[in-house]
Amino acid sequence: MELNILIICYLIGSVTFIIGLKMLSHPESARRGNLIAAAGMAISILGTIFLYEEGGVKLGNYIWIFAALIIGTVLGTIAAKKVKMTAMPEMVSLFNGMGGACAALISIVEFDHLNHQIQSGGATDSGTLLIIFAGLIIGTISFAGSMIAWAKLNGRIKDFAFNGQHIMNLVIFAVIICLSAYLIISGDPAAGTLFYVVFVLSIIYGLFFVLPIGGADMPVVISLLNSFTGVAAAFGGFLYDNPVMLTGGILVGSAGTILTILMCKAMNRPLSNVLIGSFGGASSGAASKDQGAYKEISISDSAVVMSYAKKVMIVPGYGLAVAQAQHVCHELEKLLSDKGVEVNYAIHPVAGRMPGHMNVLLAEADVDYARLLEMEHANEEFPQTDVVLVLGANDVVNPAAKTDPGSPIYGMPVLDVELAKLVIINKRSMNPGYAGIENELFFQPKSSMLFGDAKSVLQKLVAEIKTL
């Protein structure tokens, strides 16, 4: 009877995951979808704790389980509630790493268990071994990789690459596969320590897999690692014949892969290029020719041209997010609208650090959805736009993506801001952006630079416009 209830719990869990993901794809139902998936997860977890049995034996160690659940819940809630909206991507990466580590730990314990069985003369099952190894390797790579992605987005570590790194990665990966294959096929109990060699090598592989990838590509990597963890969870489902782990894991595995591909499409680059490309490395050296001079514009001049313009387009980028300037930005927008200026936002699909990140940030500041224009729409508007205000965006407005086949971002769809009558670019300095590429836009006669931190510049602009 109780086992039947557990089956129903798992059925509810699996269905809520599917419905949740489905509802997450529509803005009106997204929040409910998330809650539904969470409810299904809670039912599956509680069902497992109280109803799961193996060979007629129920689970024990309740104190330990609940202690761990409480610790995890408290820490997780605090972390998730306290994180700033701008730091969201690294938070997702961190949580993803936790899931990967969880999958790896399960594999370690189960291998130890199996190893004891083998040593005491039990039969080996190569299928089970295969599942344990797959869970270990994928979970560990996801964990190590996520930690690097997290630290990179945090700014704790910089891009790091050396010659032959990709070859070294391939060699490490080949060694992992060969060692695992040997252990699975031979089932040699004496070779048990080799399991830990595979574990350590997987950590190293995860680190070096993500280290050379440029910071701008981290969203793609996080999405990919997200689907890795999903697959690792699914292997756990095989291990315990657990349908909810299987469906949940595989759903995330395939959904994450599709999301990764969608992100790459937004940048018009194949995934292989993202993973091997070492974006922001020395590749752009040839392009760094002398671009000539740029001109600057003062706060008061900017305030005047924007106040008397008919149409203003704001192009928010990561600089805006870093400076936490979304609220001031909204204030500027309201102020200009009151003066009769038509203000819109041009949102590049990969602006910010994740697709849709910019929308989240602007929504936080109460910006009206109708004002957020997607790239295609915005590009139609630029020729009729009087002033474009670029706030801390760089690569997404770089015309080199259209004109210079040698540029690392060549082919990426960009916002055609240069079609507008005047372009004001707010940046902290002339340093090249995330991708480390010069931007010829800054040197065009229509462009003017407005240096400074996005927030303080916007505050001064608001103050200036109020006095006009």
Added chain:
Amino acid sequence: MFSWLSLHQEMIYIVILSVFLGIEVIGRVPSVLHTPLMSGANAIHGVVIIGAIIVMGKAESNNLLALTLGFLAVILGTLNVVGGFVVTDRMLEMFKKKK
């Protein structure tokens, strides 16, 4: 190997069908929702915690390795699940507010 296949036949079918289901469900998501979606999916793969609970629950009291690693795994899994859903909810809360 073949015995393993026949033993897990149904699960292999689930895997293949779930792959297509995942692609179908995600394929129509507007880019606005990509970040919350990634975060929501991230929370869902936290279902791996069920494995951790099973490991923990069936560990004998003298098996220190299983107890400590299982304990750690449950904490990490909970972080993934709870943190993931709460962060996603926070993001989506802002979408709702605009109306």
